[in-house]
Amino acid sequence: MVKAVQLMNGMVMLLYRASGGRVANHMQKAPIMLLTTIGSKSGKERTNPVLYVTDGEDLVTVASAGGAPKNPQWFVNLMHRPEAVVTIGKEKRKVSGRVASPEERSRLWPRLTAVYSAYDEYAKKTKREIPVVILTPAP
Numbered sequence: 001m002v003k004a005v006q007l008m009n010g011m012v013m014l015l016y017r018a019s020g021g022r023v024a025n026h027m028q029k030a031p032i033m034l035l036t037t038i039g040s041k042s043g044k045e046r047t048n049p050v051l052y053v054t055d056g057e058d059l060v061t062v063a064s065a066g067g068a069p070k071n072p073q074w075f076v077n078l079m080h081r082p083e084a085v086v087t088i089g090k091e092k093r094k095v096s097g098r099v100a101s102p103e104e105r106s107r108l109w110p111r112l113t114a115v116y117s118a119y120d121e122y123a124k125k126t127k128r129e130i131p132v133v134i135l136t137p138a139p
Contacts, residue, residue, distance in 0.1 A: 021089030067122030
């Protein structure tokens with residue numbers, strides 16, 4: 001399963017980058033961005049396609065890992081070093097990531113599931129609370 005997800009993510013990133021974000025840019029109703037974090041152990045750049053919604057100037061994503069028992073590695077990396085870069089289409093933005101407060105999560109979760117309904121299923125199949133992540137523009 002992990003290898004299949006890695007292969008799929010690789011294909012999404014290849015198509016996304018080659019087309020400047022015109023191809024492989026949505027899943028269901030959710031737009032896709034490329035999130036680049038710094039590996040918490042390796043110190044190397046790691047890029048993953050993630051779904052998002054906007055909330056004012058912020059970008060909001062979900063560390064679902066498909067409902068796996070553990071958080072995705074990109075989330076671990078972001079919590080270790082909050083500075084990251086997102087690519088939306090051809091545009092790159094520096095951001096700083098944090099976990100949404102309980103109030104923010106309550107407000108944002110319905111918006112996230114409205115664009116990608118599988119999040120509710122992922123939440124049911126795991127014991128962990130799936131983190132909602134807010135990416136704020138960095139100076």
